[in-house]
Amino acid sequence: MIRDEAADLPDGGAPKTPDRLRRRASRLLSQLTVRSDRLITEGLARADARKWHYAVLASLQEFGPGSQAELSRRSGIYRSDMVGVLNELTERDLVERAPDPDDRRRNIITISAQGRRRLRRLDKVLDDLHDELLAPLSPAERDQLVRLLIRLLDHHTQSS
């Protein structure tokens, strides 16, 4: 008889996480991020996409075409990883990769019409997923959370 997918940490009975742990912001962040990442990754996978597809498409839409290195800087994806992401995006015709005639080191990446459609679709998908992620919070609380996170992130990125 097929068992129910193992589940090694099933959170059954009395989990009893120590309070010291429960209150540490660092732990809350990493635990929650694991869940959040899984939620988003799975949701995007259902739409045949990955987080980085969205990041690149969004960057192209908002700031126009650019070289791979430039996209890398805009989106926070390392240029070594950008290669594969762009391979996937060109495969799907969401993006066009053409050599820059003015600088033969560069490729110029352009979003396609289909890419723009896809971006709109992914925006909807992500809206829904965030609704699920932030379900327990009121709109005001969601806003507050986002503002707090932005302040923290800004603080730790400018001074890196």
Next chain:
Amino acid sequence: MIRDEAADLPDGGAPKTPDRLRRRASRLLSQLTVRSDRLITEGLARADARKWHYAVLASLQEFGPGSQAELSRRSGIYRSDMVGVLNELTERDLVERAPDPDDRRRNIITISAQGRRRLRRLDKVLDDLHDELLAPLSPAERDQLVRLLIRLLDHHTQSS
């Protein structure tokens, strides 16, 4: 001349992250968690410790001795990874690992006096690190952040 440690995404000039990305809670969480994890991991490394050492010691201190599987459930560390963590903790004499006479499948793990000292030390280290992590926020805001995160995490763990 020796260059300044590469730094492949140096955030130089005009990074221009697309707004779509900047506002997504999922992205904020994962970006911030990368920074937070690095901060904590490096800080603990300076004290010859790792996050999991703290988690296990805290769990032992608050709920008393237990089997490896039980510690695993309390701390969220998989029991396959618990083995290595306990090896490190016993090496450092912070913890004692003894077979359970009443159930020969189990090991009973007990915190040592030295382990309790270490836990107090790590608590201080983590306090300082969290001060750094949450530096831009007022005490009230830190509290609010923690409360929001707890609510989200609880929501996504009970219904897992």
Next chain:
DNA sequence: CGGTACCGTTAGTGTCACTAACGTTCTCGG
């Protein structure tokens, strides 16, 4: 007694952020 479940342990997977090194191409100071 026999099946099922739990124990500790070993090994392995996939993802992610990140580094190193390459050959090529551009830039710029001397």
Next chain:
DNA sequence: CCGAGAACGTTAGTGACACTAACGGTACCG
């Protein structure tokens, strides 16, 4: 003009992490 250094795209690899699979051994329950 040319030569050093930097930026580009690309390939390969690292280490940490969450998680799965399978094992031999042990306990529990009908």
